[in-house]
Amino acid sequence: MGSIDRIAEPWGTRAGYGPGERWPVRVDLRLDDGISPDQVDSWVQSATILHSNGDGLDIAVKDGRIVGVRGRAVDRVNHGRLGPKDLFGYQANNSADRLTTPLIRREGQLVETDWETAMSAVAGRTKELLAERGPSSIGFYTTGQLFLEEYYTLALIGHGGIGTNHMDGNTRLCTATAAAALKETFACDGQPGSYTDIDHADVIALYGHNMAETQTVLWTRILDRLAGPNPPKILCVDPRRTPVAEAATIHLAPRPGTNVALMNALLHELIEHDWVDRDYVDRNTVGYDELAKQVVGCDPDWAAEICDVPADDIRAAARLLGTAERLLSTVLQGFYQSHQATAAAVQVNNVNLLRGMLGRPGCGILQMNGQPTAENTRECGADGDLPGFRNWANDEQVADLARVWNVDPQQIPHYSEPTHLMQMLRYVEDGSIRFLYVSGTNPAVSLPELQRIRKILTQERLFLVVQDIFLSETAALADVVLPAATWGEKTGTFTNADRTVHLSDKAVEPPGSARADLDIFIDYAQRLELKDKDGQPLVKWTDAEGAFEAWKECSAGRPCDYTGLSYDKLRGGSGIQWPCNAEHPDGTEHIYADGEFWSAPSYCESYGKDLVTGAPLDPVEYKAMNPSGKAVLKAAEYLAPHDPPTPEYPYLLTTGRTLYHFHTRTKTGRVRQLQNAAPEVWVELSQLDAEQQGWDEGDLLRISTPRGQVEARLRVSGIRPGTLFLPFHYGYWDAPDGPPERAANELTVTDWDPCSKQPLFKCAAAAAERIAPGGAPSAAPTTTASKPVGGGIRRTVGGIDAMVVEDFGDDVVEGNR
Numbered sequence: 001m002g003s004i005d006r007i008a009e010p011w012g013t014r015a016g017y018g019p020g021e022r023w024p025v026r027v028d029l030r031l032d033d034g035i036s037p038d039q040v041d042s043w044v045q046s047a048t049i050l051h052s053n054g055d056g057l058d059i060a061v062k063d064g065r066i067v068g069v070r071g072r073a074v075d076r077v078n079h080g081r082l083g084p085k086d087l088f089g090y091q092a093n094n095s096a097d098r099l100t101t102p103l104i105r106r107e108g109q110l111v112e113t114d115w116e117t118a119m120s121a122v123a124g125r126t127k128e129l130l131a132e133r134g135p136s137s138i139g140f141y142t143t144g145q146l147f148l149e150e151y152y153t154l155a156l157i158g159h160g161g162i163g164t165n166h167m168d169g170n171t172r173l174c175t176a177t178a179a180a181a182l183k184e185t186f187a188c189d190g191q192p193g194s195y196t197d198i199d200h201a202d203v204i205a206l207y208g209h210n211m212a213e214t215q216t217v218l219w220t221r222i223l224d225r226l227a228g229p230n231p232p233k234i235l236c237v238d239p240r241r242t243p244v245a246e247a248a249t250i251h252l253a254p255r256p257g258t259n260v261a262l263m264n265a266l267l268h269e270l271i272e273h274d275w276v277d278r279d280y281v282d283r284n285t286v287g288y289d290e291l292a293k294q295v296v297g298c299d300p301d302w303a304a305e306i307c308d309v310p311a312d313d314i315r316a317a318a319r320l321l322g323t324a325e326r327l328l329s330t331v332l333q334g335f336y337q338s339h340q341a342t343a344a345a346v347q348v349n350n351v352n353l354l355r356g357m358l359g360r361p362g363c364g365i366l367q368m369n370g371q372p373t374a375e376n377t378r379e380c381g382a383d384g385d386l387p388g389f390r391n392w393a394n395d396e397q398v399a400d401l402a403r404v405w406n407v408d409p410q411q412i413p414h415y416s417e418p419t420h421l422m423q424m425l426r427y428v429e430d431g432s433i434r435f436l437y438v439s440g441t442n443p444a445v446s447l448p449e450l451q452r453i454r455k456i457l458t459q460e461r462l463f464l465v466v467q468d469i470f471l472s473e474t475a476a477l478a479d480v481v482l483p484a485a486t487w488g489e490k491t492g493t494f495t496n497a498d499r500t501v502h503l504s505d506k507a508v509e510p511p512g513s514a515r516a517d518l519d520i521f522i523d524y525a526q527r528l529e530l531k532d533k534d535g536q537p538l539v540k541w542t543d544a545e546g547a548f549e550a551w552k553e554c555s556a557g558r559p560c561d562y563t564g565l566s567y568d569k570l571r572g573g574s575g576i577q578w579p580c581n582a583e584h585p586d587g588t589e590h591i592y593a594d595g596e597f598w599s600a601p602s603y604c605e606s607y608g609k610d611l612v613t614g615a616p617l618d619p620v621e622y623k624a625m626n627p628s629g630k631a632v633l634k635a636a637e638y639l640a641p642h643d644p645p646t647p648e649y650p651y652l653l654t655t656g657r658t659l660y661h662f663h664t665r666t667k668t669g670r671v672r673q674l675q676n677a678a679p680e681v682w683v684e685l686s687q688l689d690a691e692q693q694g695w696d697e698g699d700l701l702r703i704s705t706p707r708g709q710v711e712a713r714l715r716v717s718g719i720r721p722g723t724l725f726l727p728f729h730y731g732y733w734d735a736p737d738g739p740p741e742r743a744a745n746e747l748t749v750t751d752w753d754p755c756s757k758q759p760l761f762k763c764a765a766a767a768a769e770r771i772a773p774g775g776a777p778s779a780a781p782t783t784t785a786s787k788p789v790g791g792g793i794r795r796t797v798g799g800i801d802a803m804v805v806e807d808f809g810d811d812v813v814e815g816n817r
């Protein structure tokens with residue numbers, strides 16, 4: 001047992017272990033100052049909520065207040081560990097400026113009101129519009145941060161009750177490409193990999209995924225493998241020198257937006273050297289010939305030109321992949337938020353398929369999620385999918401959903417795929433959507449091209465409802481603000497990126513009159529008097545467990561089968577991976593073992609799309625291509641980025657995250673340990689570029705694109721030359737006197753991947769100029785990808801304020817530092 005500053009040491013103390021061994025337990029504990037474990041009144045089971053990892057934890061409660069967190073040793077995901085955002089982030093719940101009462105706009109101002117007034121305004125406007133303009137005037141924009149029960153209820157209200165096709169989640173910005181890539185390759189969503197693959201893999205490849213900062217505990221698992229005997233080799237594909245790159249055997253730093261060229265060269269090498277599992281490919285896939293033909297000319301010299309990566313490094317990376325015995329691949333935003341997002345992510349699937357590396361320990365693909373509950377948004381159909389991974393283009397599956405909901409199949413819109421968010425915004429812009437209900441997301445900071453977004457959201461004719469826990473930049477624009485209870489204040493379940501379902505129990509009462517999102521949605525449905533076919537209430541449950549039981553019925557027989565789970569079963573032990581049913585009562589570690597895919601035409605979620613145009617394939621085309629339900633090796637041609645540098649905008653701007661903040665900082669910005677670690681926006685530039693311009697660390701730069709500008713202090717970092725990086729966390733709620741513009745999305749472009757419709761946050765032409773010398777270093781963290789190349793900069797530490805207890809218990813620890 002020891003204590004450690006977890007701001008300075010985000011991953012904590014090493015516990016090395018070897019291939020196939022069990023990852024040692026390390027229980028991390030953080031309590032408010034002055035509170036000791038024996039003073040805690042109760043420990044309430046939950047899991048982490050500030051990323052997709054799903055680390056099991058217990059919430060410490062004293063005098064009806066959350067006072068700390070402790071990792072759950074029994075949980076399969078984290079074996080007791082927690083990351084910095086989880087260890088300190090709970091304090092946001094206790095913030096004095098939580099929303100405690102509904103707000104309504106009167107004469108231009110938001111004023112406090114009661115629930116009755118607020119909800120009758122929301123339901124009243126909905127009814128008016130339904131009568132005047134029909135269901136297509138109503139839109140819902142939700143999140144990846146509520147609970148399963150809430151999404152399922154919302155999906156039923158929107159698709160089954162109101163009958164609008166306009167429902168999406170911010171998962172569109174986040175994991176739409178993960179889902180799309182899985183649908184293209186396996187014809188169905190569902191994560192092939194498992195976190196335990198890290199325990200077995202001999203090669204781990206991370207594509208556009210800064211796991212060290214964005215899934216810190218999963219990265220700790222890799223660090224512990226690296227500290228043990230026979231460590232895995234790491235391939236990192238990222239234009240910045242992230243902590244992942246620093247730990248990598250091979251780091252490829254491609255020019256942003258060129259991922260498909262790089263992937264095609266890697267595939268070219270695999271085929272050229274015959275690093276292909278012919279048996280697996282013949283038995284389990286279709287499309288090999290087309291893929292081989294597509295990559296025939298894509299040799300490393302060709303890709304080296306496009307990606308600006310040494311050809312020999314590409315060869316070495318291909319050899320690593322080609323000679324791996326157990327290959328785990330992970331993919332995230334560096335691939336997903338790009339113009340060929342789905343095409344690039346699919347090529348990673350192709351690597352594992354060619355190598356026959358799927359469905360057994362150490363052999364996996366993690367098309368990652370980002371948000372804690374994004375998986376549920378997708379499963380439950382609150383995001384541009386239908387519940388239970390049902391195929392909107394398959395009438396029998398729609399009829400099956402109608403049976404579960406006891407509605408007429410015609411009531412569920414399925415004339416096309418549910419409307420994606422970027423299209424919904426167009427509809428709001430042109431006035432066909434007149435009511436937008438936003439829950440658990442902050443589009444006024446997180447969407448591209450903010451000037452345009454502000455214009456869209458402030459239109460007079462739009463009725464904007466925002467359900468949040470703080471007065472976010474978006475809530476400030478609303479007609480009605482509904483105060484929500486959040487994690488720790490309500491019960492529900494959620495599912496992480498490797499299909500592990502966790503229960504999160506209510507630990508404390510919400511502040512003021514804030515209500516659980518589920519309760520608000522049910523209230524809304526009741527006020528709309530939504531009915532099923534028999535005139536009974538459409539939403540038949542009144543609490544979270546009731547919603548979960550209903551969802552189980554909806555998931556029965558579908559890939560994400562929850563029928564073997566219950567709240568009781570989820571209490572006490574570890575989270576459990578779906579599918580969990582009579583056949584797999586303890587859950588399922590690997591799907592697609594034995595090459596069994598969910599891609600049979602009658603069962604699959606999707607018939608696939610054209611990767612260039614995004615046009616859906618029709619069932620006849622799909623059946624001709626994949627009659628017996630195999631995996632599809634889908635080829636893609638590299639296409640140049642849409643927004644290349646010009647003399648006026650000579651840099652490539654990419655955006656993303658830092659370890660210490662979550663998104664628009666509504667939570668982490670209110671937590672002193674985290675806010676102090678990364679107090680203000682910065683911009684990263686390479687040493688080469690800085691020297692060429694004569695700029696120094698800390699200089700104030702203005703970054704501009706045709707959409708807007710941002711002012712930020714310079715951090716000279718290990719980023720590739722020609723590239724700028726801005727963290728996107730810094731909106732305006734806490735910057736009354738700050739720089740005029742600091743949100744990265746002032747600069748980003750309204751454009752999206754044709755297949756997944758995910759916006760392009762990672763690649764835009766931009767200009768930079770110095771507007772003032774700095775004199776002092778920027779405030780960027782030094783422990784992360786923003787590590788300075790120069791010396792003399794104060795290290796990021798948390799000090800006495802950030803001490804966390806680590807307890808290894810009786811676990812034997814090798815390589816312990």
Ligand SMILES: Nc1nc2c(c(=O)[nH]1)N[C@H]1C(S)=C(S)[C@@H](COP(=O)(O)OP(=O)(O)OC[C@H]3O[C@@H](n4cnc5c(=O)[nH]c(N)nc54)[C@H](O)[C@@H]3O)O[C@H]1N2
Nearest residue numbers: 051208210214256257332333334370371656657659662663
């Ligand atoms: N600390 C922290 N953790 C989080 C979150 C958070 O806000 N903060 N958010 C959660 C959520 S919702 C998500 S979606 C995940 C996101 O997790 P990540 O995807 O790991 O995070 P990002 O920083 O968005 O992007 C990852 C990397 O992509 C690289 N990149 C940029 N352009 C390119 C490119 O063209 N090609 C390649 N190969 N790489 C490129 C960037 O340099 C960056 O290091 O994190 C989750 N975890």
Ligand SMILES: Nc1nc2c(c(=O)[nH]1)N[C@H]1C(S)=C(S)[C@@H](COP(=O)(O)OP(=O)(O)OC[C@H]3O[C@@H](n4cnc5c(=O)[nH]c(N)nc54)[C@H](O)[C@@H]3O)O[C@H]1N2
Nearest residue numbers: 174440441442446467468472484486655663664666728761
């Ligand atoms: N430039 C750039 N932009 C990006 C990205 C990028 O990499 N670069 N990444 C994109 C990605 S991957 C993501 S996921 C998005 C994230 O973008 P957002 O979802 O807009 O970001 P958050 O700050 O997480 O917003 C969540 C909101 O929900 C509120 N909230 C928290 N808990 C609850 C709850 O229990 N109930 C309710 N009702 N509300 C709650 C929070 O206070 C906050 O206002 O940003 C996207 N935008």
Ligand SMILES: [Mo]
Nearest residue numbers: 173174370371
């Ligand atoms: Mo995300």
